[in-house]
Amino acid sequence: MSNAAKRQTSTLDKVLRVVLYAALLAMAAVYLAPFIVMLLTSLKDVEEIRSGTLLSLPGSLNFDAWSKAWSGACTGSQCEGMAPYFLNSFQIVLPAVAISTLLGALNGYVISHWKFKGSDVFFAALLVGCFIPFQVILLPMARTLGWLGIANTTTGLVMVHVVYGVAFTTLFFRNFYQSIPVELVKAARLDGAGFFTIFYRIILPVSTPIIVVTVIWQFTQIWNDFLFGVAFSGFDTQPVTVALNNLVNTSFGGKEYNVDMAAAIIAALPTLVVYILAGKYFVRGLTAGAVKG
Template sequence: MTSRVDPGRRRFSPARLLIYAVLILAAAYYLLPLYVMLVTSFKTLEQISNGSLLSLPSPFTTQGWLDAWGTACTGVDCSGLHRYFWNSVAFTLPAVLISTGVGALNGYILTKWRFRGSELFFGLLLVGTFVPFQMFLLPMAWTLGRIGLANSIAGLILVHSVYGIAFTTLFCRNYYVNVPDELVKAARVDGAGFFTIFWRIILPLSVPILMVSLIWQFTQIWNDFLFGIVFTSGSQHPITVALNNLVNTSSTGIKRYNVDMAAAMITALPTFIVYIIAGRYFVRGLTAGAVKG
């Protein structure tokens, strides 16, 4: 008579328990800096100086977050992040949408509407992904000055959109290779045009790779420091530059670690939210174009 293995015993076998224990320890080790930042942001300066790094806030205070956000600040010299947070929102969202939209359109053209020299065109775009962005600083600065967009949010939108198109085109082109050509041919026979096919057929199939492009671009653009500090100044700075200025300056000469940690959390929060909302599409979109068939 065949014996059956108890499902509960299989589920909690020593090997499986060891794997979970290792994973939990690795996750705890990885999340420890985040924990330290979070609890420190809610402590007073006295507790930070005299207490333990891992201890919970006692008393619990949100003053560090209020000072980091700068709700009570007015004027150009305000040290809070609220003004610069909205600067980053103002150029990040348009740049992400423009670069992702143009990249999707380029990928569609390069796979389903090939033209003479399309492979050369794609090769040149591919080269753009390997060029260090430091090499774009002088040409971009000259261009922004010539067209009147220097030191402006619109200038940052243009810079990040142009620089991101090479990456989003690469993502979308590799994804659209796996979309059957018969779908496009059938739509042409039915009388659908270039944009109708793109809007009605290609885009509905593109959710995973569009999410990859959106997450990639949002993370790169929001966290960018170099373009922000080179192409803007003063009140036009993005939040990353403002965070650097806040952490490295103090009007009292006292290092306010609670404010610094809260400011870092505020800066990182939008990318964290984006990954939570759209992260499940990320791996699916990255692997969709890895194997054909």
């Protein structure tokens, strides 16, 4: 190839790269626009919101809406602040994610490397569980929680999310463990290693990618859940999504859009942080077990 052709090709590559980056930036701006509007609105006072436009910059930074959204004020039995419900969500999410991830890892390990009679049927049943709509299980789950005496409690919500999430976590781990050579497990058995020894010494050390995927998936699903939260929680055990709904739909006097927007950002912050810090590992983990060998 001549030097002129090489220069022409290089110029074309640069142009295409510029066009690609411009398109990506435009799409990012479109996706970020709602968040930018929310952030700008949360930093304005009510009068400035009414007199300005959605994308107008605040005249001065005003964090009163953030303070009110977080701390709020209690009137009778109603509390406007998000703080206690924010803590409730963590008390639900952390144990639910840990338990469902552990159960999913054990189930995936058994189904992929400790075949038993009916294991395929068991896995098929778990797959069916992935496609059951939330609404279908509301009544039977409510009756079960009442029978166990944990209705309207944090423990009850943890159980609901573990039961519903274990099908997804099992699917993730089973697909990942299929890529681990069977010979490795068989060799460990010949050396006298038992079920839990193999799981702890061999399987878990290579499971970091899929554990990250499962934790991100479960954390996001449970934190953003509204239906189970509003159906199975009591007033003192409501997650942050239910509290956000109550705050937005309850107002005294004029509507305070700045407080609503601040509360929405507060409710979304944990999932944003998780994806910002671990988003790249999510994609890596999903593709780690895609090819066997």
